[in-house]
Amino acid sequence: MPNTTILEEKKTSRGDGDIPRGAYIHIPFCRRRCYYCDFPISVTGDGRNGTNFNAIAEYTDILCQEIEITPKDRYKLETLFFGGGTPSLLSVPQLEQILVTLERCFGIDSHAEISMEVDPGTFTQSQVQGYRDLGVNRFSLGVQAFQDELLQRCGRSHRVQDIFTAIDLLRQIEADNISLDLISGLPEQTLPQWQFSLNSACDLSPEHLSCYDLVLEPVTAFGKQFQPGESPLPSDEHTAQMYRMAQETLTQNGLEHYEISNYGKAGFQCRHNRLYWENRSYYGFGMGAASYTQNRRFTRPRTRKDYYTWVQKGAKIESPELSERDRLLETLMLGLRLADGIQLEQFNPDIARAIAAAIEPYYQKGWLVCLNSQNEPLSVSHYLASSHCGKLRLSDPEGFLFSNTILTAFFEQFDDN
Ligand code: SF4
Numbered sequence: 462m463p464n465t466t467i468l469e470e471k472k473t474s475r476g477d478g479d480i481p482r483g484a485y486i487h488i489p490f491c492r493r494r495c496y497y498c499d500f501p502i503s504v505t506g507d508g509r510n511g512t513n514f515n516a517i518a519e520y521t522d523i524l525c526q527e528i529e530i531t532p533k534d535r536y537k538l539e540t541l542f543f544g545g546g547t548p549s550l551l552s553v554p555q556l557e558q559i560l561v562t563l564e565r566c567f568g569i570d571s572h573a574e575i576s577m578e579v580d581p582g583t584f585t586q587s588q589v590q591g592y593r594d595l596g597v598n599r600f601s602l603g604v605q606a607f608q609d610e611l612l613q614r615c616g617r618s619h620r621v622q623d624i625f626t627a628i629d630l631l632r633q634i635e636a637d638n639i640s641l642d643l644i645s646g647l648p649e650q651t652l653p654q655w656q657f658s659l660n661s662a663c664d665l666s667p668e669h670l671s672c673y674d675l676v677l678e679p680v681t682a683f684g685k686q687f688q689p690g691e692s693p694l695p696s697d698e699h700t701a702q703m704y705r706m707a708q709e710t711l712t713q714n715g716l717e718h719y720e721i722s723n724y725g726k727a728g729f730q731c732r733h734n735r736l737y738w739e740n741r742s743y744y745g746f747g748m749g750a751a752s753y754t755q756n757r758r759f760t761r762p763r764t765r766k767d768y769y770t771w772v773q774k775g776a777k778i779e780s781p782e783l784s785e786r787d788r789l790l791e792t793l794m795l796g797l798r799l800a801d802g803i804q805l806e807q808f809n810p811d812i813a814r815a816i817a818a819a820i821e822p823y824y825q826k827g828w829l830v831c832l833n834s835q836n837e838p839l840s841v842s843h844y845l846a847s848s849h850c851g852k853l854r855l856s857d858p859e860g861f862l863f864s865n866t867i868l869t870a871f872f873e874q875f876d877d878n
Contacts, residue, residue, distance in 0.1 A: 471821070481754055483540035483736045484567070486524070486559060486662040487747030488548040489765070490517055492583070496682035497644075497675055501749030501763040502546045505616065510583070511552035520765065521555045524747050525562040527772045531744065537568035538744075540733035542576045543597075549579035553591030560595055561871040567744075574599055574732045576640075579631075581623035590634045599731070600631055601640040601671075607661040608654055611647050628665050638729060640669035645703040647675055648683070655703045656710070663714040668729040672707045673722055674700055701862055721798045721861045738795045740788070756782045791876060794868050795847040802830075802854025817841050819874035820853070823867050828860035829853060 489502045492509065503516065511517040543556075551559075556577075558703040577592060581663060589600070602624070606612055609620050641662050645655055662670055675694070677684045690697045694765065708718055714726035720738060723731065736743050745752030746762055748768040751760045759780045767855040771777075783791070789812065796803035805813050820829050824841045829841040833851040855861050 478744050479756070479874045480536055481535050481742040481744045482535045482538065483545060483741075484538055484563065484744040484746060485542045485733070485735050485750055485752075486553055486563075487546060487745070487750040487761075488543060488550075489520070489546040489748045490514075491545065491547045492550075492551045492618045493582075493616060495676070496614075498679050499678040499684075500546065503765060505550065510550045511555045514550075516765070517552075517555065518779045519681040521551070521558055523769050525558060527776050528559070528562045528566050528727060530772075530776050531566070531746070533567055535871050537570040538563060538573060539570045540574045540576075540736065541569065542733040545576050546578075547580045547583055549556075549584040549588070549592075552555070553588060553595070556597075557595055565636075569596070576601055576731065576733055578603060579627070581619040581627040583619075584627070584630065586630045586633055589630055589636070593634050593636065593728075599638040599643065600636050600641065601669075602627055602631070604662065606647065606650070606654070607658045611654065615644075616650055636743045637668070639667050640671060640725075640731070641665065641667045642673065643707075644774050645672060645674050645707065646700045648687065648697055650701060652694060652702060652706070656675065656706055658711040659707055663710065663716075669715055669723070669731065670711060671723050672704075672711075674704065683805050686878055704862050705858050708861075717859055718861075719800050721855075721864060735799075737813070740792045740795045754778065754779070754786075758783065786875060793871050797853075797855055797868070799862060800854060800857060802832075802852045804852050806851075814852070815874055816871070819870045820867065823860075823863075823870065825860075828856055828863055829868060830856055830860070837841050841848060 463501075487501070489500075490505050491498075492507050493507055494502065494504055505514050505516070511521070534635070538683040541560075543551075548556075560569070564777070573596070575597045575598045578601045580588070580603045587682075588707050592600075598696055604624050605615065605617060607621055611618060628639070642670045675683075677687060677689050677694075679685070687694050690700075695703070707724075711724045712718055716726060717730075718731050719736070721735070733743075742753050742755075743848065744754060745759075745761065747761065748765055749761055751758065753759075755778075757778060757780045759778045762771050789808070793803060793806070793816070805816075806819060821841050823829050824831070831841060831851065831853055832844075833839050839851060855864055855867065858866070
């Protein structure tokens, strides 16, 4: 790669785009650990929540300490995302304690998107009403599947009936921005079962839906038991088929496929998650939470003991600044996850040419689309002959499906130069 500045100056200067406008807050408690999960969590046991489990109260206090000692910037927070774990194990006063701390330390914009992950079977109507009264305006429900046998097979603590009860409770409090999570590629999951889960999810009319393909993490129960693509997991061909089924079913039901794994009705894309895909800065708070501030990515300690010690020692972010090459690859890797793709003019012409060389074979397969500034399709050779304006995006569903192959080609291209 030529020794020139990779990203055009206007995009890389430490302007407004580099100041965090969003925060991820990790609530690391779950009733039990699902067999596929390697997230940093503590298991509480069934029936435990923030009102009867001292560990959650203690964690809330320390999390607020971290927020208090984090250096502030000049913007109010425009997106908050309470993820987990199971944030719906927090009592309403505990959530209030965190929100009051964030408001006092950073300010929360009056139009902020405040998302909260909630799990079926872990909340009551008065609890979600309390969350809503505090400002939570987007609920993300961990549904995963509509078959009791699959939920049980994954070690989930809820059953199908809990999903319907949870949706009823959320609609009763007039929640008008609900997202559902589904997982494909589960052990013994058949194509008809996956189609049934997609149809059942659509019947609930969610504003947003995320579909994830099971990833086998080595330290998990599934990771120790199974090999990718081998029985009882579906074959690679079947998981690819599941991806295409999701794309077809969900788009036919009025959900726009705006990111590799995410679908939303018009106006309901997740604003917080877009910060990640647009490679913009964000705060992270809590055990195991990742942040991206001042061009540094940092992941907090993954056990409660280590996290508490880190906060008590001043919550210092100690990680190197990203190199220009890393930022380029991240911008490509994250931006191509979006159906909008990446704007090519943000790269200097040498880099844009190197990108074009890397994508040529995949363009021929129809996995990538180049568009000019009027959104008209361009061939790669036209793109090379033009002034590198317009954008590059993966085709849907095939380009999205083979995104890993294309991203590997980018890595190789930029490693070679
Ligand atoms: S509920 Fe979510 S975070 Fe908790 S163990 Fe299951 S997958 Fe992991």
